[in-house]
Amino acid sequence: MSDHAAHAPGLAHQFDDLDQQLDATTLGMWLFLAQEIMFFGGLFAAYAIYRSHYPEAFAAASHHLDIRLGGFNTVVLIFSSLTMALGVRAAQMGKNKTVFNYLLVTFMLGNLFLVVKAFEYHHKYVEGLIPGPWFSAHGATDPAVQMFFCLYFAMTGMHALHMVVGGGLLIYFMVQARRERYHAHYFGPIEIMGLYWHFVDIVWIFLFPLLYLLGLHQ
Amino acid sequence: MSSHVTPKKTYFAVFGTLMALTALTVAAATVDLGGLNTVVALAIAGCKAGVVIWFFMEVRHARPMTRLTVAAGILWLVIMLILLSSDYISRGWLGRSQGW
Numbered sequence: 001m002s003d004h005a006a007h008a009p010g011l012a013h014q015f016d017d018l019d020q021q022l023d024a025t026t027l028g029m030w031l032f033l034a035q036e037i038m039f040f041g042g043l044f045a046a047y048a049i050y051r052s053h054y055p056e057a058f059a060a061a062s063h064h065l066d067i068r069l070g071g072f073n074t075v076v077l078i079f080s081s082l083t084m085a086l087g088v089r090a091a092q093m094g095k096n097k098t099v100f101n102y103l104l105v106t107f108m109l110g111n112l113f114l115v116v117k118a119f120e121y122h123h124k125y126v127e128g129l130i131p132g133p134w135f136s137a138h139g140a141t142d143p144a145v146q147m148f149f150c151l152y153f154a155m156t157g158m159h160a161l162h163m164v165v166g167g168g169l170l171i172y173f174m175v176q177a178r179r180e181r182y183h184a185h186y187f188g189p190i191e192i193m194g195l196y197w198h199f200v201d202i203v204w205i206f207l208f209p210l211l212y213l214l215g216l217h218q
Numbered sequence: 219m220s221s222h223v224t225p226k227k228t229y230f231a232v233f234g235t236l237m238a239l240t241a242l243t244v245a246a247a248t249v250d251l252g253g254l255n256t257v258v259a260l261a262i263a264g265c266k267a268g269v270v271i272w273f274f275m276e277v278r279h280a281r282p283m284t285r286l287t288v289a290a291g292i293l294w295l296v297i298m299l300i301l302l303s304s305d306y307i308s309r310g311w312l313g314r315s316q317g318w
Binding site: 026031034052071084086199209217 | 222249292
């Protein structure tokens with residue numbers, strides 16, 4: 001390996017070249033995402049068990065969720081995945097200014113999602129649907145209704161936390177793009193950022209029908 | 219190397235597909251299919267996740283090792299869900315106390 005190759009911008013010294021570095025980081029990110037699948041999988045498994053035991057209570061409880069807000073957020077998140085993918089594409093072509101713009105749009109869409117989520121949480125608080133001693137689901141006596149909301153807050157809360165982390169990462173990469181860090185051979189970090197963002201989108205793709213839509217036909 | 223630049227057109231088509239599937243899942247949820255409602259919802263969500271993984275996450279241009287890791291991640295989730303549900307489904311079979 002020649003000396004100037006070791007000093008290629010963005011190349012960490014343990015890798016032979018940028019291609020090898022990109023392969024290794026992509027694989028590493030997917031390993032991380034595989035354990036994220038298991039992490040969210042545990043929550044989905046808990047949901048499946050409780051719902052199979054209390055189907056009526058879960059269907060009734062889901063009527064307290066606003067399908068319009070959940071649907072709107074689904075569209076917002078999928079659109080943010082599109083802008084993220086376009087941001088990665090711009091990075092692959094070394095267009096730092098375009099990367100910055102797409103990441104900014106993605107960031108704002110992510111925040112829009114969180115703002116809508118905050119309004120939903122506030123509405124649940126006003127209605128007394130926060131699990132605990134003050135829980136009151138309009139005369140519903142079945143304690144399984146409260147279990148639905150435990151899972152609702154655990155699952156959407158963990159998802160929202162991932163969105164907040166993603167937002168922080170986007171700010172970091174926006175700064176890097178402003179500094180013209182990326183070029184047609186060095187764009188790996190943006191690709192890895194994209195993998196994380198799309199994964200969080202996939203979690204919501206499953207959460208939306210399971211939480212919001214399950215009681216719709218009754 | 220995976221620096222394959224996908225045409226914008228492809229990403230817009232993927233976005234359109236995801237929007238159509240979102241509309242379909244809402245429409246399907248309004249129809250009473252009995253026990254099939256959940257199956258249909260999960261099937262559509264699975265399709266959407268597959269489209270995101272294949273196109274947005276560029277697994278279609280990924281190396282075999284990366285693809286294997288993606289498949290393993292999904293496989294372990296399936297193993298967990300199957301073992302868990304086989305436990306809960308078979309609990310009453312021996313005629314003992316079911317707990318809950």
